[in-house]
Amino acid sequence: MAARSAGVLTVSDRCSKGEANDTSGPNLVRLINSSKLGFNDVLTKCVPDEAELIEAALLDWADRAGLSLVLTTGGTGFSPRDVTPEATKKVIERDAPGLSIAMITKSLEVTPMAMLSRLTSGIRRSTLIINLPGSKKGAEECFNFALPSLSHALDLISDVSSRVDHTHNSMQVHGGHTCGHGKYHSTTKTIGRTKEDFYPVAMRPRQSPYPLLSVHEALQVVMEKIPEQQSTELRNLEDALDRVLGESIIASQPFPPFPASIKDGYAVISSDSSTERDVLAPVTAGESPQSGQCVLIGTVARITTGAPLPGGADAVVMVENTELLASSDDGTVEKKIKILSNVQSGEDVRSVGSDIAKGETVLERGTVLGPSELGLAASVGMERINVFKTPLVAVMSTGNEVVDPGSNLAPGQIYDSNRHVLLAAVRKNGFKGLDIGIAPDTREKLVEKIAAGLEKADVLVTSGGVSMGEKDLLKPVLVKDFSANIHFGRVFMKPGKPTTFATVERNGKLKLIFALPGNPVSSTVTFQLFVLPALRKLAGHPNPSSVTIKAQLKSRVSLDPRPEYQRVVISDWSTVPPTVESTGLQRSSRLLSMRGATGLAVLPPMDEGGKTGMEPGEIIDLILM
Numbered sequence: 001m002a003a004r005s006a007g008v009l010t011v012s013d014r015c016s017k018g019e020a021n022d023t024s025g026p027n028l029v030r031l032i033n034s035s036k037l038g039f040n041d042v043l044t045k046c047v048p049d050e051a052e053l054i055e056a057a058l059l060d061w062a063d064r065a066g067l068s069l070v071l072t073t074g075g076t077g078f079s080p081r082d083v084t085p086e087a088t089k090k091v092i093e094r095d096a097p098g099l100s101i102a103m104i105t106k107s108l109e110v111t112p113m114a115m116l117s118r119l120t121s122g123i124r125r126s127t128l129i130i131n132l133p134g135s136k137k138g139a140e141e142c143f144n145f146a147l148p149s150l151s152h153a154l155d156l157i158s159d160v161s162s163r164v165d166h167t168h169n170s171m172q173v174h175g176g177h178t179c180g181h182g183k184y185h186s187t188t189k190t191i192g193r194t195k196e197d198f199y200p201v202a203m204r205p206r207q208s209p210y211p212l213l214s215v216h217e218a219l220q221v222v223m224e225k226i227p228e229q230q231s232t233e234l235r236n237l238e239d240a241l242d243r244v245l246g247e248s249i250i251a252s253q254p255f256p257p258f259p260a261s262i263k264d265g266y267a268v269i270s271s272d273s274s275t276e277r278d279v280l281a282p283v284t285a286g287e288s289p290q291s292g293q294c295v296l297i298g299t300v301a302r303i304t305t306g307a308p309l310p311g312g313a314d315a316v317v318m319v320e321n322t323e324l325l326a327s328s329d330d331g332t333v334e335k336k337i338k339i340l341s342n343v344q345s346g347e348d349v350r351s352v353g354s355d356i357a358k359g360e361t362v363l364e365r366g367t368v369l370g371p372s373e374l375g376l377a378a379s380v381g382m383e384r385i386n387v388f389k390t391p392l393v394a395v396m397s398t399g400n401e402v403v404d405p406g407s408n409l410a411p412g413q414i415y416d417s418n419r420h421v422l423l424a425a426v427r428k429n430g431f432k433g434l435d436i437g438i439a440p441d442t443r444e445k446l447v448e449k450i451a452a453g454l455e456k457a458d459v460l461v462t463s464g465g466v467s468m469g470e471k472d473l474l475k476p477v478l479v480k481d482f483s484a485n486i487h488f489g490r491v492f493m494k495p496g497k498p499t500t501f502a503t504v505e506r507n508g509k510l511k512l513i514f515a516l517p518g519n520p521v522s523s524t525v526t527f528q529l530f531v532l533p534a535l536r537k538l539a540g541h542p543n544p545s546s547v548t549i550k551a552q553l554k555s556r557v558s559l560d561p562r563p564e565y566q567r568v569v570i571s572d573w574s575t576v577p578p579t580v581e582s583t584g585l586q587r588s589s590r591l592l593s594m595r596g597a598t599g600l601a602v603l604p605p606m607d608e609g610g611k612t613g614m615e616p617g618e619i620i621d622l623i624l625m
Ligand SMILES: Nc1nc2c(c(=O)[nH]1)N[C@H]1C(S)=C(S)[C@@H](COP(=O)(O)OP(=O)(O)OC[C@H]3O[C@@H](n4cnc5c(N)ncnc54)[C@H](O)[C@@H]3O)O[C@H]1N2
Pocket: 397, 398, 399, 401, 402, 414, 415, 416, 417, 418, 419, 463, 464, 465, 466, 467, 468, 469, 472, 495, 496, 497, 498, 516, 517, 518, 519, 520, 522, 588, 589
């Protein structure tokens, strides 16, 4: 028999306020557990006699948790607060009056008061909901009257595969709600499983409901979700390296601002044909020519590279092309020289604005600011420049087994490497990282940490908890507790299949969530493939994609059924194209395969053209890291 879960909902104002002890609910749990109905666990909950709360609890158990049987106890009489049947009728899709009739008929044999019972029964999707009276005795009697038919009823209703499907559909559908049943109820107690689970383990989907996207499709989805960056901030030049310029920089001054010598030598008049020339006072860089000094026919002025050309001169002759004819006795003054070369007008002189004209755009908006670009900004006198804001990226690890390096490992534990890789990768690429720490695999802790990350950061990168295990809670938490939109939950690639991308509105802003797989190589590779281009786009980069070149294989590689991103080093740059060599065993857990890797070799899946491997010399795409 397929595993089943049940729920017992106690409806009572007094019990819910703690003014009375709930005896009927626990008694029904006992009866269910001692029956042969085969329930693995029984959820319990107590709500006041409020139709909305009753309805929400029933919807939660039927749609989200996919329980097979829900018994309510209480709220079925004639008093004005008795509204359980009304709430139940709102929830059920199909009536099951026979059960109610049988229970009431049999109860009449015990007490005529059974006439005042308004028990309702019915089916919602694959959940049978039965109202029972509020008294412990009455509820037990009615349960026992219904019991003989229940096993068969549940078999008829249940269809495990459809239930699994609907659990997941409703996960998606109700994930968008923030009201009532979509939220986490801390009052929910469970028996036989922990409250952080979203449904009993045996009812977990046996196939992921998320379609497998190609890497290309997934990347397209990510990039489409990211709006063009518009916000800028003023930064000092020294704090702007690797940032993207938010507004074009236009030269307000010409450069050079004066006609400047290109050589160390003499400022001359090019048309002067005198064989001997008197040497005037020198002009060196940083000085302005002595006032009134002018080069006349028969004279030259000593000049250094970068110094302003004195009046009258129109060319510079380098010192190597001159001969000294006379100097002072102590050698501190040159008096006469001879020019040995033919001089052209303008020779070795940079005219005003010849490097940068006034009004010229020296840097376009969207330029990535490397050292030279910062220098250009400086050369036109900018001290502070407008750059696009960069995202703050929160990084968090998940997993009960994961602990910080430095602590002692208890049995079953491992050290957290992912957070260190991801934070370093964020920072190395010029983005701001925020360390959120490690969240154990519980719904509460995940909610707490994710909320902390989303509060401050623009992007949240998590690792672990996105695959098919019962402790893989990231996706359901994102959907249920954050009303996140999961844009994809699986990618056809190795490593990184369960890579998940979601967005969520927080404080009026769109936040991106990359829930990367836990395996250390998987999280690193998927960060490279999906997160980095996204961060670059968020930071205003004009070309956010990773750089891909062609390369050839040094050795044979076997192909995987999934397109694979093998870690390689460039072993020979001299071949055309360069040759790459694998970093060894490519298992997703082996971070050593990342050590020293210069790129990711993109290998096609095995079944493309029936190939099982690629031979030495074959050409592949190489994504540079
Ligand atoms: N039934 C299936 N099982 C798995 C599938 C599948 O398709 N069906 N996919 C496998 C693939 S592919 C991957 S990748 C992993 C991804 O798993 P999760 O994202 O759920 O990650 P965890 O289960 O939490 O951890 C996986 C692995 O990584 C270790 N880990 C986790 N966090 C860290 C960390 N911060 N530092 C170092 N190592 C970490 C963890 O201990 C596990 O060994 O799922 C496969 N399963």
